[in-house]
Amino acid sequence: MPELPEVETVRRALEIGLVGLTVVGVRGRSVMMRRPLDIPHIAAKLGGRAVSTARRRGKFLLLDTADSGSLLIHLGMSGRLLLGDAAAPEPDHTHLVLCLEDGREVRFVDPRRFGLAQWLAPGDESRDPSLTALGIEPLDPGLEELLPPLLHARRAPLKSLILDQRLVAGVGNIYAAESLWRAGIRPSRPGCRTSVARLRRLAREIRAVLAEAVSQGGTTIRDYVTPAGDFGSFAVSLQVYGRDGESCERCGAVLRATRLGNRATVWCPGCQR
DNA sequence: CCAGTATCCTGCAGGC
DNA sequence: TGCCTGCAGGATACTG
Numbered sequence: 001m002p003e004l005p006e007v008e009t010v011r012r013a014l015e016i017g018l019v020g021l022t023v024v025g026v027r028g029r030s031v032m033m034r035r036p037l038d039i040p041h042i043a044a045k046l047g048g049r050a051v052s053t054a055r056r057r058g059k060f061l062l063l064d065t066a067d068s069g070s071l072l073i074h075l076g077m078s079g080r081l082l083l084g085d086a087a088a089p090e091p092d093h094t095h096l097v098l099c100l101e102d103g104r105e106v107r108f109v110d111p112r113r114f115g116l117a118q119w120l121a122p123g124d125e126s127r128d129p130s131l132t133a134l135g136i137e138p139l140d141p142g143l144e145e146l147l148p149p150l151l152h153a154r155r156a157p158l159k160s161l162i163l164d165q166r167l168v169a170g171v172g173n174i175y176a177a178e179s180l181w182r183a184g185i186r187p188s189r190p191g192c193r194t195s196v197a198r199l200r201r202l203a204r205e206i207r208a209v210l211a212e213a214v215s216q217g218g219t220t221i222r223d224y225v226t227p228a229g230d231f232g233s234f235a236v237s238l239q240v241y242g243r244d245g246e247s248c249e250r251c252g253a254v255l256r257a258t259r260l261g262n263r264a265t266v267w268c269p270g271c272q273r
Numbered sequence: 274c275c276a277g278t279a280t281c282c283t284g285c286a287g288g289c
Numbered sequence: 290t291g292c293c294t295g296c297a298g299g300a301t302a303c304t305g
Binding site: 002003006034059074075076077078112114115130163165172173174175218219221222223224241263264 | 296297298299300301
């Protein structure tokens with residue numbers, strides 16, 4: 001569910017509301033998630049320590065301590081991080097709770113359990129396979145120069161390529177569809193059959209749509225909320241995602257839905273080539 | 274190495 | 290009202 005803008009919005013909320021505070025307790029159940037959730041291990045490493053930094057890499061969050069290591073979190077499809085009063089009712093599927101010194105709690109809620117929360121010892125970050133495999137950070141400088149040659153070398157549909165976290169880290173199904181619409185490129189177009197100039201345009205649109213979505217607090221479709229419980233407001237700016245059957249804002253043609261790599265894909269047959 | 278498919282899990286909407 | 294099917298913002302282990 002959450003893509004880069006939603007994860008970045010969560011990170012900013014934690015930077016303001018969590019960083020600097022001490023985690024006085026850790027509780028939860030050691031359920032199976034994308035990786036096993038080991039509550040006692042997290043409790044031993046994080047309990048009694050302060051969170052010093054909240055970082056993001058692609059769709060991953062890293063909550064650092066000064067010298068004990070970091071809590072790695074991925075929200076998967078349905079994950080949410082909530083920051084609020086410990087007395088508030090606890091949602092179903094709350095798997096991990098960080099109790100804070102000021103009486104509030106950070107709760108990791110994830111019904112589908114496609115997410116993960118895992119302790120990384122100092123130095124583990126550079127060994128974790130899913131972190132080391134991550135590609136370009138799209139809001140960092142250089143996307144326009146680095147991404148086009150990678151895409152041009154491949155035959156797969158561009159939408160599948162930009163969803164591949166090893167190429168560019170943070171684009172998901174919503175922003176893949178939106179950036180291709182903005183660039184006027186068909187999602188099914190093979191990377192190798194797209195000019196480098198058009199791929200550069202795509203890279204620019206990826207950056208632009210992600211940055212705009214961050215400024216709107218992300219996109220809420222059904223259940224994404226910020227740690228404070230607010231909805232992201234970028235949904236009103238979506239041009240294709242979830243709009244099949246409606247008319248294209250740019251050319252008026254009827255937007256069509258298809259499936260690409262087992263993911264719903266909406267595009268405009270009139271102006272995406 | 275690359276491209277495409279199946280799979281993990283719960284909740285919800287829609288059809289009958 | 291229920292029961293069934295398919296689908297959902299993701300990643301990855303497979304298969305050819």
